[in-house]
Amino acid sequence: MQGITGQELSSKKAEYLKYIHMQDDVVKTTEIAVHFSVAPSTVTKALTEIAKAGYIEHTPYHGVKLTPHGVEYARFLIRRHRLVALILSRHGLEPEEACREARKLEQCFSKDLTDRMCTSLGHPMMSVCGEIEHDRRCCGSPGERP
Amino acid sequence: MQGITGQELSSKKAEYLKYIHMQDDVVKTTEIAVHFSVAPSTVTKALTEIAKAGYIEHTPYHGVKLTPHGVEYARFLIRRHRLVALILSRHGLEPEEACREARKLEQCFSKDLTDRMCTSLGHPMMSVCGEIEHDRRCCGSPGERP
DNA sequence: GAAATATTTAGATATCTACCAAACTTTGGG
DNA sequence: CCCAAAGTTTGGTAGATATCTAAATATTTC
Incomplete structure (x- = not known):
């Protein structure tokens, strides 16, 4: 947890991350898309970036899960x-x-x-x-x- | 003064405006450019936009001055x-x-x-x-x- | 008035954010 | 085992911000 600045993710992505965290289970793309009223592809793109940053594990077609870091x-x-x-x-x-x-x-x-x-x-x-x-x-x- | 949201100007432009306000006189492009360590043309572009928004009066080659609104x-x-x-x-x-x-x-x-x-x-x-x-x-x- | 200085214009680059449509892939229920 | 639904990828749009270089233009100074 060293070196967190608080600006690692854009605010939208941070909202996605918080949302994922607050669900119990694995979260599906569509669920997020519906919740935030955006197209699924918008969510996929964001998730890909959040995953690249190491906060979530994105198993394509199966949804996302937070990593310990996430x-x-x-x-x-x-x-x-x-x-x-x-x-x-x-x-x-x-x-x-x-x-x-x-x-x-x-x-x-x-x-x-x-x-x-x-x-x-x-x-x-x-x-x-x-x-x-x-x-x-x-x-x-x-x-x-x- | 009705309808100010506080987001009318980007933060850089707001910094320029505050700087201009804190000077006594008419302010020159170069002065701003030096103060903020950017190229003069960067300042000119910003000033043009701030002027378009009605906060300053920009007399080309002669500097800027706040309007009452500004x-x-x-x-x-x-x-x-x-x-x-x-x-x-x-x-x-x-x-x-x-x-x-x-x-x-x-x-x-x-x-x-x-x-x-x-x-x-x-x-x-x-x-x-x-x-x-x-x-x-x-x-x-x-x-x-x- | 010409040289030096200041400013503006024009044209680009770069980055970030957020978004969508359409084509394609996978999954899972029947 | 196939097909519809769900999910993904690709490629594109769009806008905002901020920046710079180089060339053109204006002003000031000597």
Whole structure:
């Protein structure tokens, strides 16, 4: 997990990755295409690129599955989203709005910035759009140091 | 000032506009080119587009000057930048860092979001990189209502 | 007024993003 | 085992951004 910048994937691709992570099973191209209202070929192209970057395993005709690296990255993306949404909600936005606006902003937050905000917020457990999962190694969370 | 979204200009162009606003006089192409380390022709092209959008008056060979609309917009850009930097600094970033990171994020903050954060912060007068100027009509600042 | 300087124009390159249609391949149910 | 449905590949469109070089043009300065 060294060297994450938070900008490895375009925001659309990051949305795809988060979506894949949030499904239980192997995810099929069509499912993603329907969910995001785009053509299947658009999804295939994006998946190919995400796979090339090492976040998913794409078995043609059979769907995609996150790699361990992908799971780690997706967790970061979701945590980042929820932290940004939390901050927005603390500045007067309603949960819905905070979540929606966060989706526009989060792309620009680096891993480092995300971790520092997380620390400054005291590693909160809840945001306005879900739980925030912390990981020993993902940020300076409690318990990080031996 | 109705209908500002905050995304009217690309971030580079917004940087040019802010720079122009912060100079006293008419600003010359070369000056901008040197400041941002790009070729003069790059600047000319950008200025032409900014002028087309109505923010500056470009007298070829003689430099640029903000229009009233441009002044208003540049003020918004600077206020937005400083508010974002302020929030970051309140989350543990040093002034320098806050200002630098803000430059990466600010582009995504809409006028509306900016105004609401401004309100929630109590219309602060100072940020980490300069004063925050409020305007009766730019946000729900004190004194807005008769 | 000519030389030096500044600026603009024109023409290109490059990258990224996102998207679709059509042709082709695989799978899986019957 | 075949065919329709699902999925993929290929090739193309489109727009935005940002950049540069080289040539043309304008301005300034001596």
